[in-house]
Amino acid sequence: MSRTVYVNGEFVAEENAKVSIFDRGYLFADGVYEVTAIIDGKMIDFDYHMERLSRSLRQIALDIPVTIDELRTIHHELMARNNLSNGMIYMHITRGVADRNFTYPENARSTLIAFTQQANLVNPPHAETGVKVATIPDIRWARRDIKSIALLPQAMGKQAAYEKGAYEGWMVEDGLVTEGTSSTAYIVKGAVITTRPLSNSILAGVTRRTLLTLAQETNITIEQRPFTVKEALAADEAFITSASTLVLPVVEIDSHKIGTGRPGPVTRKMRETYIKTAREG
Ligand code: PLP
Numbered sequence: 001m002s003r004t005v006y007v008n009g010e011f012v013a014e015e016n017a018k019v020s021i022f023d024r025g026y027l028f029a030d031g032v033y034e035v036t037a038i039i040d041g042k043m044i045d046f047d048y049h050m051e052r053l054s055r056s057l058r059q060i061a062l063d064i065p066v067t068i069d070e071l072r073t074i075h076h077e078l079m080a081r082n083n084l085s086n087g088m089i090y091m092h093i094t095r096g097v098a099d100r101n102f103t104y105p106e107n108a109r110s111t112l113i114a115f116t117q118q119a120n121l122v123n124p125p126h127a128e129t130g131v132k133v134a135t136i137p138d139i140r141w142a143r144r145d146i147k148s149i150a151l152l153p154q155a156m157g158k159q160a161a162y163e164k165g166a167y168e169g170w171m172v173e174d175g176l177v178t179e180g181t182s183s184t185a186y187i188v189k190g191a192v193i194t195t196r197p198l199s200n201s202i203l204a205g206v207t208r209r210t211l212l213t214l215a216q217e218t219n220i221t222i223e224q225r226p227f228t229v230k231e232a233l234a235a236d237e238a239f240i241t242s243a244s245t246l247v248l249p250v251v252e253i254d255s256h257k258i259g260t261g262r263p264g265p266v267t268r269k270m271r272e273t274y275i276k277t278a279r280e281g
Pocket of ligand 1: 205
């Protein structure tokens with residue numbers, strides 16, 4: 001069934017949605033994006049997504065074409081028009097349509113598009129079994145804190161991981177794990193969760209932000225420091241977070257079993273707590 005999508009102020013059937021080939025998103029990947037999880041018809045962590053979107057836009061000197069309240073309405077409208085109860089809403093803003101020049105156009109109107117994608121976020125089969133991860137080199141740029149639509153390195157990395165039979169690739173730089181191609185990376189040793197601190201080297205995950213708060217409230221210690229692949233292989237548990245996976249156990253890294261090779265208690269607890277809070281919030 002055809003979805004209704006949003007393009008520059010209009011809700012249209014997906015087959016009628018059009019963006020110019022001169023759009024700078026298409027020619028330069030000159031834009032930023034957000035993906036918000038939808039659980040039981042509720043938008044999860046929406047305010048945090050909008051906060052990060054505003055920051056990404058500021059970093060690339062792009063004005064937001066609508067208010068945050070209008071963005072919220074667009075999201076609600078997309079959910080209603082597409083009967084979306086569980087899944088995601090993807091949205092992006094680009095610098096708009098102009099003749100192909102590297103410098104920013106003076107009078108271009110930014111492009112805003114958004115669409116829904118159905119997914120079973122709460123009960124996918126791999127949440128029970130856990131997933132495999134393959135390590136890959138981090139070949140990205142120096143501003144990974146900006147949620148840029150330039151995702152070729154991540155697509156290449158995810159494909160390389162997939163070809164090794166893994167669900168996600170953990171990108172590695174100087175022996176240290178930066179993050180997943182589309183997720184934040186964590187390891188667990190004893191009762192301590194370790195994840196990399198925020199910097200320009202990683203994206204500030206919205207799910208990470210909520211997870212850290214929940215861990216504190218649950219009296220689970222979080223250590224924010226970079227960790228090595230060697231440490232990850234020796235961990236009791238590992239997991240990833242993102243809007244589309246929530247909290248997902250990692251049971252194998254580079255064909256080495258992590259802990260028992262089954263989702264561990266800390267990861268399970270964090271997944272349960274995250275989903276419970278999302279549903280209640
Ligand atoms: N890191 C990268 C590189 C990502 O692409 C994503 C999500 O797409 C994340 C982390 C997780 O971010 P969030 O929890 O906001 O979905």
